[in-house]
Amino acid sequence: MSNLLPNEKWTTCPLSYLCDADGSIQTGPFGTQLHASDYVPSGVPCIMPQDIIDGRISTEKIAYISEENANRLSTFRLLQNDIIYPRRGDIAKHALITSKENGWLCGTGCLRIRLNTSSILPQYLYYYLTLPHVRDWIAQNSVGATMPHLNTSLVGQISVSYPTYDEQQVITNILGSLDDKIDLNRRTNETLEAMARALFRDWFVDFGPTRAKMAGKAPYLAPELWELFPDRLDDERKPEGWQSLSLADLAILSKSSINPAQFSDEYFLHFSLPAFDKGMMPDLVKGEEIKSGKFSLPNNSILLSKLNPETPRVWMVTAHEEPYQRICSTEFIVLNPLQKDWLALIYCACLSQPFRETLQGMVTGTSKSHQRVQPLAVMQTHLLHATDILMRQFGLTAQPLFAKINFNRNESNTLAQFRDLLLPKLMSGEISIRDAEKMVEDAA
Numbered sequence: 351m352s353n354l355l356p357n358e359k360w361t362t363c364p365l366s367y368l369c370d371a372d373g374s375i376q377t378g379p380f381g382t383q384l385h386a387s388d389y390v391p392s393g394v395p396c397i398m399p400q401d402i403i404d405g406r407i408s409t410e411k412i413a414y415i416s417e418e419n420a421n422r423l424s425t426f427r428l429l430q431n432d433i434i435y436p437r438r439g440d441i442a443k444h445a446l447i448t449s450k451e452n453g454w455l456c457g458t459g460c461l462r463i464r465l466n467t468s469s470i471l472p473q474y475l476y477y478y479l480t481l482p483h484v485r486d487w488i489a490q491n492s493v494g495a496t497m498p499h500l501n502t503s504l505v506g507q508i509s510v511s512y513p514t515y516d517e518q519q520v521i522t523n524i525l526g527s528l529d530d531k532i533d534l535n536r537r538t539n540e541t542l543e544a545m546a547r548a549l550f551r552d553w554f555v556d557f558g559p560t561r562a563k564m565a566g567k568a569p570y571l572a573p574e575l576w577e578l579f580p581d582r583l584d585d586e587r588k589p590e591g592w593q594s595l596s597l598a599d600l601a602i603l604s605k606s607s608i609n610p611a612q613f614s615d616e617y618f619l620h621f622s623l624p625a626f627d628k629g630m631m632p633d634l635v636k637g638e639e640i641k642s643g644k645f646s647l648p649n650n651s652i653l654l655s656k657l658n659p660e661t662p663r664v665w666m667v668t669a670h671e672e673p674y675q676r677i678c679s680t681e682f683i684v685l686n687p688l689q690k691d692w693l694a695l696i697y698c699a700c701l702s703q704p705f706r707e708t709l710q711g712m713v714t715g716t717s718k719s720h721q722r723v724q725p726l727a728v729m730q731t732h733l734l735h736a737t738d739i740l741m742r743q744f745g746l747t748a749q750p751l752f753a754k755i756n757f758n759r760n761e762s763n764t765l766a767q768f769r770d771l772l773l774p775k776l777m778s779g780e781i782s783i784r785d786a787e788k789m790v791e792d793a794a
Contacts, residue, residue, distance in 0.1 A: 359779075360513045365463070366506030368475075375502045377437060378456040379426050382622050389413045394420035396457040397428070399436030402445045405476075405529070407434075407454075411661075415455060416473075426456045431472035433463040433479070438499045441492055442485045446476040450587050461500055470510070474518040477511060477525050481774055517783070521776055528769040535758040536629075542755050546748040550698035553579075553744060554734045560589045578740055588735040595736060596727040599697075600692055601685040606646040608677060614638035621653060622677035626663050631763045634674065645684050647676035652685040652696050655724045659709035664700045666693065668756050683725045691745035694752050698744075699733045708732070720743050768793055 369375055378384075385389075401412050401633070420427060432447040437459055447454075447462075456462045465472055478484065487508065488737040489568055492498035512518060552558035559571060559579035569576040580590040588594070610618050618640065619632040621766065647653075655663035663714065667676065687693050699705060708731055713721040772789065775781045781789075 356607075361469075362509060362511045365475075365508040365510050366505060366537070368465050368470055368510060369463065369506070369521050374550045375427070375505050376456070376462055376464070377422050377502060378458050378460045378462070381458060383423060384415070384419075384458050388415050388419050389415050390771075393417060394455055395451070396455040397434060397451070397460060398457045399439055399459050401457075402434065402436060402443050402460075405443075405445055405480075406533070407445050407447075407451050413457070420453075420455055423455060426462075427450065428454050428456050428462060429464065431465070432456075433472065433476055435461045435463070435500055435505070437501070438494070438497050441488060441498050444476070444479055446472060460462070461502065461505065463505065463768045464572065469515070470512050471515070471518045471522055473522040473526065474512060475510065477522060477773060478512070478777065479508070480770075483774075485506060511777075520783050520787075524776065524783070524790055525769060525773065527790055528765050528772075532762045532765050535762045539755045539758050540565035540637040542751045546694060546751045547698050547701060549748060550695070550702065550744065552738055553740065554699070555702055555704060557589050559584065576749070577745060578737070578743065592735040592737055595733050596730050596735075597685070597700075597733045598694055599688075599694075600731075600733060601652065601687050603684050603725055603729050604645065604648065604651065604684040606648075606684075607643050607680075608646045608675075609643050610640040610677060612637070617674050619672060619674045619676045620644070621647065621665060621667065621676065623655065623657065623663065623679055623681055626653075626655075627666055629762075630665060630759065632676070637683065639675075643680065645680055645682065647678050647684065648686060650687065650690055650693050652687070652693065652700060653678055653682040654685060654700050654728070655682055656725065656728075657681045658721050659706065659713060659723055662701055662706055664697060666697045666752060666756075668693070668752070681722075683728060689742075691742050691749070693745065694748035695741050695744050696733075697752070698748065702734075705731070705733060765793065 366375065384396075391414065393416045395409065396413045396415050398413060399406055401408050415423075428447045428451060430447055430449050430452040433444055434447060434456060435441060435444045463475075465475065488500070488504075489498065491504055491507075492500060493504070513521075559569075559576060560581065560583060562568075562570065563579065563581040564583070580592070582590050584590045603669070610616075614637045616637045617634055618637060620635045620640065621632045625631060625633050649669040651667040653663075653665035653667060655661075657663075665682070685696060687696055709723050709728065712723045712727055712731070714724065768789075772781075772786060776783070776786050
């Protein structure tokens with residue numbers, strides 16, 4: 351692998367040389383060592399390729415094995431500062447193991463790098479491996495005609511260039527400060543969304559205020575809100591006087607389509623399933639690169655995935671100022687609220703447990719890759735019990751939370767683009783560390 355970085359003062363060597371002393375490059379356990387029957391509801395987390403998202407480990411769908419099995423497979427337990435890759439599929443993504451994941455298992459389908467850290471920082475290597483020329487080299491040299499695969503030999507051949515230990519520390523501090531802000535925004539957004547969804551569940555699923563009134567409990571909402579809730583349930587066990595609403599009562603099913611390839615020189619913001627899974631940020635793609643028809647996206651839409659409803663993919667698309675046309679995969683159902691104030695309400699309703707369970711019972715298709723729900727059937731599905739005034743009040747309460755989420759998400763996207771632009775320039779010496787620090791300070 352050629353070194354595309356122009357900084358000739360840095361040390362360059364194959365990655366395997368940095369793992370020869372106390373480190374190693376090792377694949378996870380084979381299927382004969384870790385069986386499907388070994389997974390349990392709780393225990394030691396086992397990191398699979400799908401758990402590596404945007405440079406971190408997601409625990410949303412993580413699998414577990416018992417402590418006994420983890421000890422049996424102790425060779426594959428991860429340590430802080432290991433780097434983990436998928437062995438197949440999206441082999442460019444990787445994550446640095448933190449203190450939180452220390453002792454977890456490198457699962458089947460993954461590969462881990464453990465350094466001899468006397469000459470190079472793991473954090474520096476993590477950022478180095480995100481460089482475009484490194485990603486390109488891995489893609490070009492991976493094995494497999496239909497699905498690329500990584501192996502220990504290939505990873506060991508990656509050429510790594512690095513400066514002095516002190517310079518590595520400064521570089522990782524600069525890039526890490528941007529990632530820290532991105533991570534803070536992510537955690538803040540998780541909290542804000544949890545607040546909105548908890549409010550929806552209390553009002554429209556558990557009927558908390560009505561049940562509290564029936565039990566003679568003290569009000570826990572503002573008086574003007576508290577008085578909007580009935581003090582009893584009817585024979586259907588819903589608050590008295592509330593109407594039953596389907597998705598079609600709240601939103602229009604949009605089917606406006608476009609063929610981006612006919613606009614080959616234009617750029618589109620593409621809302622796709624992979625973009626959702628990578629952090630809910632659309633990709634900016636040139637029309638000529640999009641080979642199939644898409645749906646056009648108006649402002650203030652809700653995207654609901656038709657594919658595999660057991661994995662909830664619901665995307666709120668708000669008003670925007672970008673000069674690009676918005677499009678989305680036809681694997682999404684595009685919903686336009688009949689009233690603007692209902693945007694947050696529909697979003698939370700589509701993520702509610704009763705609605706998710708209903709969708710899971712509506713799937714057609716036998717294999718996981720082909721399980722879908724039919725849009726027209728979804729539109730007729732019961733969504734919630736409510737009154738007009740409470741739906742409006744929920745929107746007024748929840749929408750500011752989602753506005754903040756959208757602001758944080760856009761800020762994180764800008765910071766990520768800045769980091770990705772800064773990374774090769776900083777690591778090649780094209781810009782100085784001092785200039786980079788000033789740029790980050792101005793961007794923060």
